[in-house]
Amino acid sequence: MQAAANAIQDHMGPIETEVKPEYNHDPTGKTMKALAWFGTNDLRLIDAPVPDITQDDDVILKVTGTTVCGSDNHLKNGEIVTLQKGDILGHEFMGKVWKVGPKVTKFKEGDRVVAAFQIPCGHCEYCQKKLSSFCDNTNNSSLQNAMYGQRDAGFFGYSHFTGGFPGGQAEYVRVPRAEVALLPIPDDVPDEQALYLSDILPTSYHAVYDTGVEPGDVVGVWGMGPIGLCVAKWALLKGAKRVIGIDKVADRLAFAESRLGIETVNFTEYKDVPKRIYELVPRGLDVAIDCGTFHEPKTLLHKVQKTLMLETDVPEIVNEMIVSVRKMGRCGVIAAYSGYANGFAIGALMEKGIRFIGNGQAPVLRYWETILNDYIRTGKFDTSFVVTHRIPLDDIVPFYDIFNNRQADVEKVFIETQFSSPPSKGFPATTRVKDWVL
Numbered sequence: 001m002q003a004a005a006n007a008i009q010d011h012m013g014p015i016e017t018e019v020k021p022e023y024n025h026d027p028t029g030k031t032m033k034a035l036a037w038f039g040t041n042d043l044r045l046i047d048a049p050v051p052d053i054t055q056d057d058d059v060i061l062k063v064t065g066t067t068v069c070g071s072d073n074h075l076k077n078g079e080i081v082t083l084q085k086g087d088i089l090g091h092e093f094m095g096k097v098w099k100v101g102p103k104v105t106k107f108k109e110g111d112r113v114v115a116a117f118q119i120p121c122g123h124c125e126y127c128q129k130k131l132s133s134f135c136d137n138t139n140n141s142s143l144q145n146a147m148y149g150q151r152d153a154g155f156f157g158y159s160h161f162t163g164g165f166p167g168g169q170a171e172y173v174r175v176p177r178a179e180v181a182l183l184p185i186p187d188d189v190p191d192e193q194a195l196y197l198s199d200i201l202p203t204s205y206h207a208v209y210d211t212g213v214e215p216g217d218v219v220g221v222w223g224m225g226p227i228g229l230c231v232a233k234w235a236l237l238k239g240a241k242r243v244i245g246i247d248k249v250a251d252r253l254a255f256a257e258s259r260l261g262i263e264t265v266n267f268t269e270y271k272d273v274p275k276r277i278y279e280l281v282p283r284g285l286d287v288a289i290d291c292g293t294f295h296e297p298k299t300l301l302h303k304v305q306k307t308l309m310l311e312t313d314v315p316e317i318v319n320e321m322i323v324s325v326r327k328m329g330r331c332g333v334i335a336a337y338s339g340y341a342n343g344f345a346i347g348a349l350m351e352k353g354i355r356f357i358g359n360g361q362a363p364v365l366r367y368w369e370t371i372l373n374d375y376i377r378t379g380k381f382d383t384s385f386v387v388t389h390r391i392p393l394d395d396i397v398p399f400y401d402i403f404n405n406r407q408a409d410v411e412k413v414f415i416e417t418q419f420s421s422p423p424s425k426g427f428p429a430t431t432r433v434k435d436w437v438l
């Protein structure tokens with residue numbers, strides 16, 4: 001699949017963009033540790049050249065905190081097209097400014113900053129509204145443009161389908177358009193609270209906001225990974241009366257019950273999820289939000305279709321959501337999807353008058369200041385409920401396996417580098433993956 005997609009992309013050629021994806025190398029020849037993709041389930045910690053200023057508005061960061069996202073599992077599993085051997089992954093990271101390009105006046109060496117997972121140009125129609133994930137000018141993928149009619153912004157470390165920008169699961173990273181793409185972090189906010197402004201906090205906030213959760217709503221959340229947990233938390237903060245989390249990983253469901261006090265449905269126990277939802281909520285859910293994965297079929301029908309490549313994506317979760325919500329209910333899809341699914345429940349969608357909302361890749365810039373100032377600094381949203389582990393960058397390859405397999409009670413990890421500060425109070429101490437009980 002990767003070879004075919006890369007061949008099509010090569011044939012079409014890249015779209016001209018304002019931002020160059022490849023970086024210049026540090027003139028001293030210095031190298032850094034970085035996590036790179038070499039094939040499906042073949043990730044390696046490599047020595048890569050340290051980046052240098054490549055365009056005048058770049059910043060080079062020393063990475064002080066990075067992490068792994070559920071979206072990275074799609075890359076590990078080879079489910080996103082146009083990955084190339086040696087691509088450096090990682091789209092959630094923070095750091096200290098090390099070098100600034102000649103046009104950068106907002107930042108100086110040593111400033112603490114967090115990066116958005118997307119690269120905004122700063123001036124297009126979407127960037128002007130802070131819809132940074134939808135920027136018109138930073139993704140050169142003609143394949144995405146052909147498949148979707150338009151294309152998202154460029155993303156860090158997320159294949160050539162989103163521009164081919166080297167990512168932040170590394171000791172150093174180049175941030176193009178740095179004055180727009182970086183948020184300064186105040187001294188009173190520790191790294192473990194700030195890092196997740198890159199992605200999971202704005203993403204989960206966006207899912208709840210964009211799908212229109214209102215006070216008194218009963219909300220179903222499919223998938224109890226880090227995104228689902230944060231979605232449940234935001235839904236409660238927005239006044240939801242009840243939240244029901246659906247998953248099959250018993251540890252994750254128990255975690256959601258104990259840390260958030262929500263109800264849960266284990267779909268290995270309740271095979272017919274909508275039936276169970278109607279037992280719990282006879283009127284049906286007001287809102288359903290998809291925080292699962294597009295490539296883990298649970299029925300034989302979709303296992304077969306996916307194996308035979310008759311579909312790239314599985315519609316089971318969205319169909320369960322459509323059936324489980326009340327008439328005129330709302331369904332939001334924040335989980336990533338890539339291509340096509342068979343057997344979509346379009347009849348129920350239409351007849352019940354359901355508002356079905358593709359939430360898109362979350363526009364981080366629209367929310368991150370609000371989350372930082374109104375929720376993190378006030379203590380209303382404390383990330384310590386979801387950060388379960390802290391590891392050194394050296395352990396990132398075995399960590400990917402455990403996170404992908406949902407073992408060892410892992411939810412969100414904080415990954416430290418040689419530049420990190422010691423763990424903050426209330427957050428996990430550093431442990432080694434080899435010492436975890438699986």
Ligand SMILES: NC(=O)c1ccc[n+]([C@@H]2O[C@H](COP(=O)([O-])OP(=O)(O)OC[C@H]3O[C@@H](n4cnc5c(N)ncnc54)[C@H](O)[C@@H]3O)[C@@H](O)[C@H]2O)c1
Nearest residue numbers: 070071203223225226227247291292334335336360361362
């Ligand atoms: N739109 C965005 O901007 C954005 C940003 C970040 C992540 N995401 C996406 O959000 C999703 C969740 O991310 P995460 O980090 O929590 O990932 P994760 O892989 O850790 O969690 C996904 C959870 O979904 C569960 N699941 C799988 N099939 C299910 C089913 N049929 N019903 C119910 N649950 C099911 C899994 O068991 C797992 O616990 C991923 O698809 C990720 O790509 C989107």
Ligand SMILES: [Zn+2]
Nearest residue numbers: 069070071199
């Ligand atoms: Zn992500």
Ligand SMILES: [Zn+2]
Nearest residue numbers: 121124127135
């Ligand atoms: Zn733009």
